[in-house]
Amino acid sequence: MPRLLSSALALRRDPRILKIPPYLSLLCILVGAVWLFLLPLNEYSRRTYISENALLPGQVHTYFGGSDQNVFRAYKQEVNSLVGKSNVEINDKLESIVKGLGLKTARQNFTYNAAGRTYAGENLYAILQAPRGDATEAIVLVAAWENAKHEVNKNGIPLVLTLARYFKRWSLWSKDIIILLSPDSIAGPQAWVDAYHDAHDSSRVASLPIKSGALQGAIAIDYVQEHRFKSVHIVYDGVNGQLPNLDLINSVVNIAGGQMGMGVALQEMWNHNDKYPDRLRTMLRGMLKQGLGLASGPHSSFIPYHVDAVTLQPFGEGWQDEMAMGRVVEGTFRSLNNLLEHLHQSFFFYLLMHRERFVSIGTYLPSAMLVAANFTIMAIFLWMKSGQPEEVPAASTPESSDKDTAAPTAERNLLLPLAVVTLSGSLSAIPLYIFNHVPESALTPSFYFFLVINTLLPIAISIVSTQLFTPTLQQFHLIKSFSLLLLGMFLSSLATLNFSLAMLIGLLSAPLSFVKPYSSPVARIVGFIILNLTSPPAVLLASAAVWGLNVGDILREAAVAWHVTGTYSAVVVWCVWWPAWLAGCVCVLGKPIHQEGKVKKA
Amino acid sequence: MKLSSLLLLPAALLGAAPSYAEHTSNWAVLVCTSRFWFNYRHLANVLSIYRTVKRLGIPDSQIILMLPDDMACNPRNAFPGTVYSNADRAVDLYGDNIEVDYRGYEVTVENFIRLLTDRVGEEMPRSKRLLTDDRSNILVYMTGHGGNEFLKFQDAEEIGAWDLADAFEQMWEKRRYHEILFMIDTCQANTMYSKLYSPNIIATGSSELDQSSYSHHADNDIGVAVIDRYTYYNLEFLESEVKDTSSKKTVGDLFDSYSYEKIHSHAGVRYDLFKGGAEEARRRLVTDFFGNVQNVEVDGGKGAETNSSFEEEMVKLSRTIAELHKRAEEQEAVERNVTTKTETRKQQQKKIQQQVAKPLTDDSWWTKKIVGATALAGCAALWGLGSYLEGAV
Numbered sequence: 001m002p003r004l005l006s007s008a009l010a011l012r013r014d015p016r017i018l019k020i021p022p023y024l025s026l027l028c029i030l031v032g033a034v035w036l037f038l039l040p041l042n043e044y045s046r047r048t049y050i051s052e053n054a055l056l057p058g059q060v061h062t063y064f065g066g067s068d069q070n071v072f073r074a075y076k077q078e079v080n081s082l083v084g085k086s087n088v089e090i091n092d093k094l095e096s097i098v099k100g101l102g103l104k105t106a107r108q109n110f111t112y113n114a115a116g117r118t119y120a121g122e123n124l125y126a127i128l129q130a131p132r133g134d135a136t137e138a139i140v141l142v143a144a145w146e147n148a149k150h151e152v153n154k155n156g157i158p159l160v161l162t163l164a165r166y167f168k169r170w171s172l173w174s175k176d177i178i179i180l181l182s183p184d185s186i187a188g189p190q191a192w193v194d195a196y197h198d199a200h201d202s203s204r205v206a207s208l209p210i211k212s213g214a215l216q217g218a219i220a221i222d223y224v225q226e227h228r229f230k231s232v233h234i235v236y237d238g239v240n241g242q243l244p245n246l247d248l249i250n251s252v253v254n255i256a257g258g259q260m261g262m263g264v265a266l267q268e269m270w271n272h273n274d275k276y277p278d279r280l281r282t283m284l285r286g287m288l289k290q291g292l293g294l295a296s297g298p299h300s301s302f303i304p305y306h307v308d309a310v311t312l313q314p315f316g317e318g319w320q321d322e323m324a325m326g327r328v329v330e331g332t333f334r335s336l337n338n339l340l341e342h343l344h345q346s347f348f349f350y351l352l353m354h355r356e357r358f359v360s361i362g363t364y365l366p367s368a369m370l371v372a373a374n375f376t377i378m379a380i381f382l383w384m385k386s387g388q389p390e391e392v393p394a395a396s397t398p399e400s401s402d403k404d405t406a407a408p409t410a411e412r413n414l415l416l417p418l419a420v421v422t423l424s425g426s427l428s429a430i431p432l433y434i435f436n437h438v439p440e441s442a443l444t445p446s447f448y449f450f451l452v453i454n455t456l457l458p459i460a461i462s463i464v465s466t467q468l469f470t471p472t473l474q475q476f477h478l479i480k481s482f483s484l485l486l487l488g489m490f491l492s493s494l495a496t497l498n499f500s501l502a503m504l505i506g507l508l509s510a511p512l513s514f515v516k517p518y519s520s521p522v523a524r525i526v527g528f529i530i531l532n533l534t535s536p537p538a539v540l541l542a543s544a545a546v547w548g549l550n551v552g553d554i555l556r557e558a559a560v561a562w563h564v565t566g567t568y569s570a571v572v573v574w575c576v577w578w579p580a581w582l583a584g585c586v587c588v589l590g591k592p593i594h595q596e597g598k599v600k601k602a
Numbered sequence: 603m604k605l606s607s608l609l610l611l612p613a614a615l616l617g618a619a620p621s622y623a624e625h626t627s628n629w630a631v632l633v634c635t636s637r638f639w640f641n642y643r644h645l646a647n648v649l650s651i652y653r654t655v656k657r658l659g660i661p662d663s664q665i666i667l668m669l670p671d672d673m674a675c676n677p678r679n680a681f682p683g684t685v686y687s688n689a690d691r692a693v694d695l696y697g698d699n700i701e702v703d704y705r706g707y708e709v710t711v712e713n714f715i716r717l718l719t720d721r722v723g724e725e726m727p728r729s730k731r732l733l734t735d736d737r738s739n740i741l742v743y744m745t746g747h748g749g750n751e752f753l754k755f756q757d758a759e760e761i762g763a764w765d766l767a768d769a770f771e772q773m774w775e776k777r778r779y780h781e782i783l784f785m786i787d788t789c790q791a792n793t794m795y796s797k798l799y800s801p802n803i804i805a806t807g808s809s810e811l812d813q814s815s816y817s818h819h820a821d822n823d824i825g826v827a828v829i830d831r832y833t834y835y836n837l838e839f840l841e842s843e844v845k846d847t848s849s850k851k852t853v854g855d856l857f858d859s860y861s862y863e864k865i866h867s868h869a870g871v872r873y874d875l876f877k878g879g880a881e882e883a884r885r886r887l888v889t890d891f892f893g894n895v896q897n898v899e900v901d902g903g904k905g906a907e908t909n910s911s912f913e914e915e916m917v918k919l920s921r922t923i924a925e926l927h928k929r930a931e932e933q934e935a936v937e938r939n940v941t942t943k944t945e946t947r948k949q950q951q952k953k954i955q956q957q958v959a960k961p962l963t964d965d966s967w968w969t970k971k972i973v974g975a976t977a978l979a980g981c982a983a984l985w986g987l988g989s990y991l992e993g994a995v
Contacts, residue, residue: 054638054640056640056825056826059827060823130677132677134677170680171677171682172678173677173678174678334825337678338639338640
């Protein structure tokens with residue numbers, strides 16, 4: 001045992017051991033990435049199942065139909081006549097209809113300012129009080145006048161009105177039903193949900209005059225298609241990558257797919273053959289959406305308040321009509337009505353790859369954690385390395401292990417590294433502020449301006465620091481160590497909140513682990529170019545080019561998301577990723593001064 | 603208290619009343635242990651058994667019905683005020699004339715065990731008590747969510763198979779039943795009666811260890827399953843074969859009607875506790891448990907007369923013994939009072955109390971002495987034998 005211990009101690013001082021960490025961290029990244037690609041396999045993913053006993057999806061006959069079809073047509077006529085009118089005019093008409101059904105109605109004004117624009121409107125909502133319920137809980141049926149793509153919800157609004165009329169006739173509701181008709185898909189529902197939970201800024205968003213009980217779930221209908229449809233598309237991404245409870249999605253899949261015989265699609269995978277490539281694509285699309293953290297429909301704003309919500313979009317050419325869609329909603333509402341407590345049995349952290357296949361957090365989290373761990377490993381490695389003298393004397397006597405003499409250590413010069421890391425961290429407030437506060441017209445120019453500055457900044461810092469402080473190799477190691485330590489720390493905690501964002505940032509900043517101050521100018525330039533290709537603005541530009549989007553539009557959406565829905569992706573990009581990138585660039589450009597004589601025995 | 607135990611003494615001396623005698627009353631304890639809307643079927647199970655035993659003549663006063671939830675008034679119920687156990691909705695189980703004895707959060711393990719063993723406070727109304735005697739046949743029907751050797755009560759607690767077995771044993775000791783038919787419909791139901799050890803119990807359950815019990819069918823307008831398979835097929839038998847109390851169908855016939863094809867789990871039966879075993883148990887009529895009997899035992903028979911006179915004599919005798927002892931002790935106490943100081947009065951009082959209790963155990967005192975002496979002698983002999991053998995080896 002003592003021999004083993006002493007040999008282990010000797011191993012610790014073995015210079016070869018110091019060569020391992022870079023390979024180890026490369027291995028972490030590779031395993032993390034490969035892990036992700038294994039997930040869609042049958043061995044790693046699981047079939048979905050209903051966990052909550054109370055839901056009992058698809059066990060009820062749905063009776064929506066028959067004369068409701070005529071009611072629907074009448075409402076549709078009314079709604080069609082409102083197209084193109086102002087928000088208030090529309091609400092006047094809709095309110096008179098809803099009031100006519102015998103429901104309590106109320107309106108709510110909201111105004112948001114983002115990217116120099118004003119997003120204002122008036123929400124209309126109505127409460128159907130459960131005839132035998134105790135008004136302590138409520139479920140929400142949402143239809144936005146315009147969907148996320150700004151198309152008029154021509155069938156969704158009349159369908160919700162018809163359903164409200166139909167639901168009013170039933171006496172079996174245990175929870176109140178709230179009908180929310182918002183002018184748009186993002187700001188309106190956000191203002192309403194904020195105000196419902198008294199979490200609104202009352203200078204911009206009006207308080208709600210009437211309320212019901214705690215919200216237990218919400219279904220939004222986004223039905224713009226005029227012809228008969230084939231399948232239902234479930235949109236489930238919430239703000240900041242939060243997801244509704246998997247039981248809700250499973251219930252809708254069960255009711256629409258099982259009971260009604262419709263197709264069910266996720267993540268715009270209109271045709272899904274349940275083979276590996278399609279599963280992977282669905283999963284990656286889901287991850288991308290989750291990573292961006294944007295609101296994807298009226299349901300998104302509900303999820304941060306722990307109200308499980310999805311948006312249902314009929315699509316495709318088929319034989320299902322509006323009544324079938326109504327029955328899906330009826331069935332889902334009957335299931336939600338059965339709930340005794342909040343949905344909590346099933347997963348909140350999952351990646352869906354098919355309507356009936358998912359991986360849960362326990363299975364997928366290690367991949368992001370491994371990627372994040374690679375930064376931490378490198379940070380520790382560099383810290384150790386910085387503590388050793390630069391030039392290990394080749395003929396240093398092999399010290400016997402039982403003599404407990406310490407290895408030579410170098411004194412760490414922390415001032416400059418800490419200053420550089422702090423500087424890059426505090427500079428990150430500038431892009432965060434700029435991109436969230438300049439008006440829309442100035443977004444694109446300021447982006448390109450920032451791109452240039454972003455390229456020049458590391459060079460400037462490098463020149464200034466070289467001129468003023470003549471940094472040593474050890475100091476560069478420490479700069480990198482600190483910035484990677486922060487990066488690893490942030491990403492591993494982020495992975496538990498928004499796995500996809502942590503994974504994306506982790507993979508994009510992977511080169512930061514492996515760049516170092518190069519002595520040859522060519523290597524230095526190549527390293528700098530590689531880093532510039534993976535810089536936050538460059539990635540933004542590249543993704544805009546790939547998806548054929550305008551950079552200005554992307555930035556506007558990001559600013560709106562920041563101001564309206566409170567998306568924090570921008571903070572992660574500018575305050576976690578960008579400073580690490582900046583510190584990495586400074587390291588690559590650094591021309592370390594080799595020092596001698598600083599070796600001392602501790 | 604003292605008097606009653608004294609009264610019991612001769613009865614104990616007489617030995618248990620002949621168990622093969624007929625029963626004179628029928629009771630039913632019908633327990634549903636789950637609440638919540640999605641467990642609608644459990645309440646429907648119990649209510650349908652309730653309807654059956656009422657149909658076969660057990661009056662409400664002799665039925666203890668435990669319902670933890672009120673499905674009829676649940677807002678989710680599409681047919682307010684009703685409970686159905688069949689999708690045809692022919693019989694409203696919650697219609698007129700229903701008496702729920704324990705409802706809501708009164709349905710607890712403690713209350714159930716207190717009910718069985720009659721350990722209840724004085725304030726407990728008679729309608730909530732199981733007022734059985736040694737001539738009462740009891741049907742105990744339970745349903746809910748269970749597991750290996752436990753049955754969940756609502757969402758907070760569960761009753762174990764041992765708890766149940768001990769409760770039945772207490773009932774037997776307190777001569778609270780003549781025969782029991784224990785019936786349970788839950789997952790892994792048969793484990794619940796595996797620990798019973800008291801005599802004269804026939805037990806049956808819906809499923810074996812590691813087997814689930816399944817629901818029979820759902821009513822798609824109510825939106826939930828309305829009855830479990832095991833109960834459904836029991837009811838089917840009871841309704842088609844046991845049309846009235848004159849039915850001669852036996853418990854054996856009922857058990858033979860169970861099959862895996864119908865119930866989708868292996869229903870179990872336990873006869874070994876019954877006097878006479880399977881043969882005797884199977885011969886019991888279904889109406890012995892599900893129906894009400896009108897058998898009356900008249901105290902006119904020859905045996906009965908001799909018994910009662912003997913009993914009375916014994917009571918008299920024991921009273922006299924007690925009286926004599928009491929007198930002797932009082933005398934003693936008086937003597938002591940004279941000689942000792944007042945400080946020790948309390949101790950004396952304690953002693954007196956002990957002595958007062960003595961007559962009850964007096965006759966077995968010698969037996970105990972003998973048993974003890976024999977045991978000691980036996981031990982000594984064993985020890986001697988052991989040491990002898992050791993020496994021999």
